[in-house]
Structures are given as C-alpha cells and as structure tokens.
Amino acid sequence: MNSVQRSVLFSAVDRYAGLVLFLVSTAVLSRLLTPSEFGVFAVVNALTAVITAAFQEFGGANYLIQKRELSRGTIRTAFTITLGISLAIALILFATADVVSRLVAQDSVRRGIEVSALNLLVLPVSGTLIALFRRDMQFGTLAVCNLASNMAVALVSIGLAVLKFSYMAPIWGGVAGSMVLTAMLLSSYRDFSVLRPSLSEYRDVLEFGLYSSGVSVINVFYNLAPQLFLAKVLDFTAVGLYSRAINLTQVFDRLVTQVLNPTIMPAIVTRRAAGADLKGVYLDAVQLLSAVQWPFLTFVAIMARPIVLIWLGEAWLDVVPLVRILCLANLAVFAACLTYPVFLAVGRVRDALVSSCISIPPSLLALLGASFFGVEAVAACALLTLPFQAAVAIYYLSSHLALRPGEFGRALLKSGVVTMATVAGAATCAALIGTGTLNLIVGLISALVVAAFCWLWGLIVTRHPLLQHLRQAAAGLAEMAPRRLPSRPVL
Template identity: 70%
Template sequence: MPAGHCYPPKGDGFAMNSVQRSILFSAADRYGSLVLFFVATAVLSRLLSPAEFGVYAVVNAIAVVIAASFQEFGGGNYLIQKRDLSPDDVRSAFTITFGISGVIAALLFVLADSLSQLFAQDSLKGAIEVSALNFLLLPISGTISALLRRDMKFGTLALCNFASGVAVALVSIGLAIAGLSYMAPIWGGLAGNVILTLALLVGHRDPSALRPSLFAYRDIVSFGVYSSGVSVVNVFYNLAPQLFLARIIDFGSVGLYSRAINLTQIFDRLVTQVLNPVIMPAIVARRQAGEDLKAIYLEAIQLLSVAQWPFLIFVALMARPIIAIWLGPTWLDIVPLVRLLCIANMAVFAACLSYPVLVAVGSVRDALISSCISLPPSLLVILGASFCGVQAVAGSALLTLPFQAAVAIYFIGRHLRFGLKDLVRALMKSGLVTAATAFGVAVCAALTEAGLLTSLTGLALASCAAALCWWLGLLLTGHPLLYQLHQAVAGLARITPRWRLSRSAL
C-alpha cells in the first residue's frame, strides 16, 4: 500500500446503508457462535464438575484482565475512531500492542507458579502457561479485526469467527472426553485463536499492516492511557467475583457463579454482542455527519430496554427448567444466583452505549472517570459479600449495578444535555411491555413449579406466552420498536427479489 494512502471514515450515505447490512452480518456471526456455545456448554457441563469449571474460569479471568490492560494501546477502538487513519497509524498500533503482549506472555510464564500458589491450586501453573500463548496471537487478530470493523466488512469477520468457534468447540469437547479435565477448554481456546488468526490473515490479504513502526506512537499512547484504563477497570470488575470466590471460598463456588453469569448474559450474546462491533463505527459516523446524539441515544435505550428487560424477566422466572434442560440437574444450585443476577442486570440496559457515546463526543477521559467513581466502591461491596458465600456475591449486584448505571448515565447526560425526566419518558413504554410479558410468563412458571407441567412443556408454553404478551405490549403502547421492525421487514422484502434475480443470473 502506498505510503500516502489513508483509511478515511465513511460518508453518511454509506454509513446508513452499511449499518443495517453490518448488523445482519454481525448477527449471523454472533448467532452462529451462540449455537456453538450452547452445544459446547451443554456437553462440557456433563463432562466437567463445577470445581473443574472453576479452575478454567479463574485462568480465563486472569488472561482477560491482563489482555484488557494492553489491547487498548493501539487496539480496536483507536483504529476505529481515528478520523484519518494512515498506514503508519496502523503499523504503530500493531507494533505497540505486539511489544506489550510479548512482555506479558513472558511474565505469565515466569509468574505462573506464584499465581498458582496465590490461589492455593498447583494445577493452575500449567493452565496459565498454555493460556499465555494466546497473547502472541491477540495483537495480530485484534489489529486485523479492527480494520475489518472500520471498513464494515462484517461478512469476512463472521466467517473467521465461526471457523474459530468450531475449533474451540471441537477441541474442548474432544479433550474433555479424553479426560483432560479443566485443560480441555483452555487448549480449545488456544486452538480457536490460532484458527482465527490464520483466517483473518487470509481474509484481510494485506500483511503490510503488520510491519513494525513507531511513527505515530504519541497519538496512540495518549488515546490508550484513558481507553486502556477504562477497559482494565471494567474487565477487572466483571471478573473480580470469580477471583474473590476462588481465593476466599473454593473453586466449586467459582464454577457455580461462572455458570450463573453465562446464563444471565445470554441476552448479551443474542443482542448486545451483535450490536457491539457496529455501535462504535456507526455512532462516530453519525456524529461526524452532524446528527443529534441526544435523540440517537434516547431512541437507542428505548429499543435496548424493551428487548433486554422482558428477556431477563423471562430467564429469571423460568431459570429452573432452563437449567435442568440445558446444563443438567447437577447445576440446579445456581437457580437463585441466576434470578438475582437477572434482576440486577436490568439496570445496565444502556451499558453498551456508554463508552461509544463518550468517545464520539470526544470525552474518553470521562469514561475513565465514570468507571473510577463507580467501580471501586462496587468492588468493596463484592469483596465483603464474598465472605458470606456465592449467593451473597450474586445479591450484591442488586446494589452495585444500579449505582454504576446511574453514574454512567449522569456523565452521558451532561454531554448530551438530557435529564431524569427525559430518561423516564424514554423508558416508560418499555416498562409497560416488560410488565405485560412478566404476567404471561409468571403463570407458566407457577404451573411448572407446582409440578403441573414438565420442564420442557412449561418452557415451551412460557416462550409462547412471552412472545404473545410482548407483542401485545408493543402494539398497545405504540413502542418505537414497531417502526424499526416494520423497516427491517420492508428492507428484507426489497432484498429478496434482488437476491433471487442474482441467483437466476448465476
């Protein structure tokens, strides 16, 4: 690529057309991964015990926290938000990320024994050493993924991620059957990263982005200090309960809590993770086009809340049959944990918007300040709850998550100039739709708990009741989501004839 070439941000017309297409590809990516996750989790839950899952969860938590500490120095968000991205910017970002990553991988090898002694679990040493190998691959896959996201090439990303997910599932299940215990998903994760990196290199076909350079290091470091700070604080907070439980109680508690979190976060896998790759480039593009971010934000939280709240209520009410069918009867101890976490997570309906919006208004510093205000007190609450058991840790989310949401919305409200009344007005219809959905599901849940319905029958009827009551709620309230669904259906209707014509031409 010529030295003077730039990666310009896309214009408004491109952004509006590509956002819908990007969401479609992102949905295909995430839902394919979700199917693999469901199958792999169902099989592994019957092959590994809660304690074995706990060891894996702790190793994964250590790796994710460390990865968050360096990936934002030239990571995806820097490459996406940069208005005029030059090849030197990309190469410098990759070089910085790879340098830090290599140092961390070496340190993990050296400190693996000390970390295993910290958690009083000798078996952690080998697991940490294998996990450290991932850090040699993350800079390559992270840089290429960011460039593909910036260019809205989510179809290529979807294929690469799906290939990686298949590798993770097959290797993890195969090794678990072979008796490798908690090492099975760890080796599976490494295999998935190898496949992802190779697939991205084939899909991107521009190795010049990975040449070493430090030409633009000043700009990258100035952005990375704040962005990395936000990432580390938030990731550590999300994984802290598992680390606290491992140190204070036992790995069995970690396994139970980890599985409860996985079930609670199904909505994130279904919806939020579909939108996450698209949100940042879309908001930045609309900001550059001069659109009103206040209106965009308030509309977005209406759409997110009317999807998330009813879903979490459904999972909370039907937790027992869901767990019995998906994970098996050995995991029924997590039912109360799931219910507490579902209710608490209703407070963070707009969490996926907070960081992109603050970056779009040029205030990544406020994103870090917001996290530093809300997360340290929350960590203290979780630490105290850890001494009282795993259920107390789950219950502490009822205090910490609403507090974090309030702080984040306060900072966003200052920049976008909206107040509590605007927020309540935007969420009122979603609250009514959620209440209608809860009524229908509660009836089926009561019949199932009373033994009048089997778990499978109760879950099927509850799903139908939830869908019907949710749809009636949308109609009766005239929720804005109806318009979005109408637009989506109209868009598919326009695409289908073109697709048929192209196939007939072929």
C-alpha cells in the same frame, strides 16, 4: 437495507452462530466437567482476560475505529505497540504463573495460565485485522472467520474433555480458536504490509491508550473479580457455580448486545461526524435496548429452573437462585454498551475513566466483603453495585448530552409496560410447570411462545418505536431473499 442495517444483519449471523455453538458445547461440557473443574478454568480465564484488557486498548480496535483519518503508518504503529506489550505480558505470565497458583492455593492454575498465555502471541494480529474489518463495515467476512474460530473452540474443548483433559480442555480449545481466527483473518485481508513494525505515530497511540486501557481494565476486572474473590475466600466449586450463573445471565449479551457492539461505535462516530444530535441518538437507543433486555432478563429469571435443568443438568441446580438475582441486577445496565461509544464520540474518553474510577472501587469492596458470606451474597451484592455504576455513568453522560432525568424516564416508560406484559405471560407458564400441569420441555416452549406473544402485544399497545425497526428489518430480509423466477412455458 442501508450499510448499518446490513452490518447488524451480518453481525447477527456471526453472533447467533457462535451462540448456538456456545449453548451446545456448554451443555456437553457441563456433563463432562464438574463445577470445581469449571471453576479452575473460570479463574484462569479471569486472570488472563484482565491482563489482556490492559494492553488491547493501546492501538486496539477502539483506537483504530475512532481515528478520523487512518494512515498506513497509524495502523503499523498501533500493531507494533500492541505486539510489543503482548509479548512482554506473555513472558510475565509464564514467569509468574507459579506465584499466582500459590496465591489461590491451586497448583493446576499454573498450567492453565501458561497455556492461556499462548493466545497473546497471535492476539495483536487478529485484533488489528478485526478493527480494520469493523471500520470498513465488512462484517460478512468477520462472520465467516468467527464461525470457523468458534467451531474450533467447541470441537477441541469437547474432544479433549472426552479424553479426560479436565479443566485444560476449554483452555486448549480457546488457544485453538485463536489460532484458527488469526489464520482466517490473514487469508481474508492479504495485505500483510500493515503488520510491518513502525513507531512513527506512537505519541497519539499511547495518549489514547492510557485513558482507554484504564477504562477497559477497571471494568473487566470488576466483571471478573467475583470469581477471583470466591476462589481465594471460598473454593473452586463456588467459582464454577457463579461462572455458570454469569454465563446464563449473559445470554442476552450474546443474543443482542454483542450483535450490536461491533456496529455501535462506528455508527455513533459516523453520525457525530455528520452533525447528528447525539442526545436523540442516545435516547432512541435506550428505548430500543430496554424494550428487549428487560423482558428477556425477567423471562430468564422466572424460568431459571427449567432452563438450568434442560441446559446444564441437575448437577447445576444450585445456580438457579444466582441466575435470578443476577438477572434482576442486570436490569440496571441495559444502556452500558452505549456509554463508552458516546463518551468517545463527544471526545471525552477521560470522563469514561473518571466515572469508572468513582463507581468501581466501592463496588469491588462490596463484592470482597460479600464473598465472605457465600456465593449468593456475592450475587445479591450486584443488586446494589450495578445500579450505582449505571447512575454514575448516566450522570457524566448527561452533562455532555444536556440530558434531563425526565427525558430519560419518559424514554423508558413504554419499555416498562412491555416488560410487565412479558412477565405476566412467563409467570403464568411457570405456575403451570410448578403444579405439574406442564412438563419441563413443553412448559419452557410454551413459556417462550406466550412470552413472545405478550411482548409483541405490549409493543403494539404502547406503539413502541421498536415496532418500526422490526418492520424495516423484515422488509430488508425480504429484499435479500432470492426472488422467484417466472416459470417457462412447456414447449
């Protein structure tokens, strides 16, 4: 296995272990917290996530990874600037928590914001060390650290929920996870000298951060805006339902995109430095991602009701139509994880900000207007906004990659056939569940097996490039498996 494949493997172990913990803890918490309680947590999480995104790009992971020559002074400067901004924002959050809680007419939000601000005290340390580990492709170490952190989040959240901490249970769980992650990273890196204060290269850090943080803030705010709008216009029950629908829709991101994300930027930057044709790299990645994301999301849309009943329980059945709408809308953004790394590789991070500024503001206005018509209208709005955002991003990328619409369409043709084959298998099982021929659990398992068979059949019939990658991955796993030692003769 080459270094990229090995990195993807370790990243997969990391993300899938985290996904298992997420699924289990979510199933338990869904039965301990009401939609309204979860809605309060979702609003607090949204507010702090937007603010965190504002400073993380000033010397954060993307800056340290894309830097061709990384000196100790650069690392120290990046850490110092991140630390200073983090402390300032933590103080602002403490000071304005009461004002924010009054804006959303929910006093409990104040306490949640104050506790969540504690994460900002350790985030500069963990963020800097994670970037250094990612740059060096040390994903095995990161997997161990993240596993310990995710276990802390799950155990603390569930334990406090059992003790009736209500919406504060997952908030304290997040703080515990951040503390454990930072401690694990420090024990693994050991070279604490990179965390000494310095401002020797502040101009370079700030110049990159202005554009990069702009892209990050705009996109993070857009992703979380529906929850904030719903909290203000409707109620926290609507927020809880929409947030749970997003959780289910984003399982693909946890299964695939988040596995690839830590390796995409280092890999693309490395291949660009080696003189690789970025258009070919981009189109290959588009083919592979669409062949996995499209079938997965259509499967979740078809089987939404059984999944929600088994995973979350009957109290959350109202999320089923939301999940189906959001799954269909997210088909348009299958290549979103490639956009920023490619802009960065061609040295046009400014265009990433410009494309976001063009597509996000009208999308936000549409979401705000839809929130007055209910949570389903907000979900349906994504059917318009997400394709629009994808089209703008691809338009700007095309000029740098000399990419023609016909080439993009041909790259997606085989994935479309694979998706239709998967849909046929899943829809058959869904019909059997609907008629009562199969019960929920047997039906869902049958649907998984049938859909997987149809998906593989589609790959084989179309001779999709993903097949070759699957064979290489299987061969790599076989190489890593311990070989059986020859038995010794009995004397």
